[in-house]
Amino acid sequence: MFIIYLIFIDDMDSKILENTPLYSAFSELGKRISLPQGVFYWSGRAKKEAELIGTIGAAYAHEDDFIKEGRSEWLPCYLEGINEYFKNLKINDLVPYAAISGIPELRDIWKNWIIYKSLLNKTVDKEKLDRLKKYTTTPIITTGVTNGISLICSLLLNANDYIITPNKRWGNYDNIIKGFLGAKIKSFKYFKEQQFNFEGFEEAIDEVAVVQDKVLILLNFPNNPTGHVLTKEEALKLIELLQRKQKEVKKPILVIIDDAYEPYIYTENVINRSLFYDLQDLEEDIIPIKLDGATKELLLYGARIGFITIGLKPKWTKNDKELEILKNEINNKLSGLIRSTISNSNHFYQAVMINLFNTKGIEEILMMREPVQNLLKERYIKINSELKKIKNPNMSVDPSSGGFFTFININPNHVKASEFAELLLTKYKVGVIPIEKPDENVNGIRIAYCSIDITQIPEIVNRIKLAFADF
Numbered sequence: 001m002f003i004i005y006l007i008f009i010d011d012m013d014s015k016i017l018e019n020t021p022l023y024s025a026f027s028e029l030g031k032r033i034s035l036p037q038g039v040f041y042w043s044g045r046a047k048k049e050a051e052l053i054g055t056i057g058a059a060y061a062h063e064d065d066f067i068k069e070g071r072s073e074w075l076p077c078y079l080e081g082i083n084e085y086f087k088n089l090k091i092n093d094l095v096p097y098a099a100i101s102g103i104p105e106l107r108d109i110w111k112n113w114i115i116y117k118s119l120l121n122k123t124v125d126k127e128k129l130d131r132l133k134k135y136t137t138t139p140i141i142t143t144g145v146t147n148g149i150s151l152i153c154s155l156l157l158n159a160n161d162y163i164i165t166p167n168k169r170w171g172n173y174d175n176i177i178k179g180f181l182g183a184k185i186k187s188f189k190y191f192k193e194q195q196f197n198f199e200g201f202e203e204a205i206d207e208v209a210v211v212q213d214k215v216l217i218l219l220n221f222p223n224n225p226t227g228h229v230l231t232k233e234e235a236l237k238l239i240e241l242l243q244r245k246q247k248e249v250k251k252p253i254l255v256i257i258d259d260a261y262e263p264y265i266y267t268e269n270v271i272n273r274s275l276f277y278d279l280q281d282l283e284e285d286i287i288p289i290k291l292d293g294a295t296k297e298l299l300l301y302g303a304r305i306g307f308i309t310i311g312l313k314p315k316w317t318k319n320d321k322e323l324e325i326l327k328n329e330i331n332n333k334l335s336g337l338i339r340s341t342i343s344n345s346n347h348f349y350q351a352v353m354i355n356l357f358n359t360k361g362i363e364e365i366l367m368m369r370e371p372v373q374n375l376l377k378e379r380y381i382k383i384n385s386e387l388k389k390i391k392n393p394n395m396s397v398d399p400s401s402g403g404f405f406t407f408i409n410i411n412p413n414h415v416k417a418s419e420f421a422e423l424l425l426t427k428y429k430v431g432v433i434p435i436e437k438p439d440e441n442v443n444g445i446r447i448a449y450c451s452i453d454i455t456q457i458p459e460i461v462n463r464i465k466l467a468f469a470d471f
């Protein structure tokens with residue numbers, strides 16, 4: 001298996017394809033696009049070479065740690081009883097196409113879910129809630145959050161347009177924005193003195209606003225790879241900054257919010273609901289677009305069900321009739337994108353989700369998920385307390401409050417992240433994902449504690465400490 005993998009890498013390097021007539025027939029996209037090997041290379045090697053694996057970005061645990069009558073088997077975490085909703089589905093739930101924009105019943109269910117989530121941990125006055133219900137589009141169903149990002153970026157970005165997103169971000173953003181669309185990322189340094197870097201963010205907005213008639217921003221909380229979530233003060237500051245900027249530049253600011261890890265929040269001082277809601281509330285043309293899905297929220301990675309939801313502004317329409325027309329027009333645009341790419345999303349899993357929501361209801365679903373949230377929170381606490389014990393001027397841990405990962409910065413003058421990961425893997429048998437972007441000031445390793453048993457965390461951290469001592 002290992003040999004086959006090396007041959008694959010060799011093949012990639014030798015670029016035989018480029019010298020064929022097939023390649024010369026490729027479109028610009030065809031020539032540009034590729035699957036970067038980074039994450040797959042390191043996770044593939046970790047599977048074969050590591051004793052302790054911190055590369056897998058999905059929640060795993062011993063079944064008896066999250067299911068009452070579970071066994072000790074190491075499994076992807078799932079909602080107790082989820083298998084029930086796969087049974088008793090009728091032929092009509094399985095065989096036909098789903099509607100292009102998704103089964104209407106599930107779209108309504110998800111809109112209620114989004115409204116419900118706005119109320120979690122927060123008292124919202126009736127006026128705001130009514131506004132949220134009225135001026136939020138009915139979510140459109142995509143094939144996972146990835147497809148949602150890709151569709152929405154296709155809707156907004158021309159080739160060479162800029163979108164602002166921090167230097168520490170999910171690597172697939174680059175594939176979609178640069179590789180697929182041929183657009184550009186205006187990166188800014190995520191943190192300044194362990195806080196969200198407002199200066200860098202503002203500079204990025206200023207630079208983009210000069211060259212473009214719109215400002216596009218892509219943010220993700222809890223963040224992959226750092227686990228960062230805005231503190232409540234940071235969120236207020238960010239909102240004020242956006243309001244000030246919008247008044248100044250007088251161009252629409254669109255904020256795409258990747259809420260893939262929305263429910264996994266482990267500390268009190270941070271925002272415990274999506275930034276979407278506060279942005280939706282603003283009068284200015286600061287337009288929030290929420291991307292979320294069943295993948296992590298309902299622990300159904302393979303279901304490939306995601307949603308796009310857009311916050312509209314009351315001033316855009318004169319009456320309810322116009323508002324309805326506007327919603328239909330937006331729906332039509334997104335449906336056009338879906339029809340011309342994936343045609344429609346998986347019917348079976350939409351039916352499973354409808355069955356789950358209709359049988360259990362939102363509150364019970366939240367309770368079903370709680371054991372997994374608690375388990376991840378315990379690991380989060382453990383890994384952070386262990387990492388605090390390492391005192392080394394060449395490393396620092398980014399602020400984190402949620403999600404599946406933690407990120408250790410390594411001084412690039414001391415050692416490159418890939419060299420560090422190599423030693424960690426070969427000598428200490430620990431697999432992590434190195435992220436190395438010298439142009440964007442990133443040099444560090446991502447640890448996916450979502451798939452590391454809590455009992456292994458002290459040992460992993462100890463081996464990281466030993467590896468630091470080797471350089």
Ligand SMILES: Cc1ncc(COP(=O)(O)O)c(C=O)c1O
Nearest residue numbers: 144145146170220224260293295
């Ligand atoms: C930040 C972020 N957004 C989106 C996704 C993709 O979600 P999905 O599997 O639903 O496409 C991931 C998955 O790793 C992610 O880390």
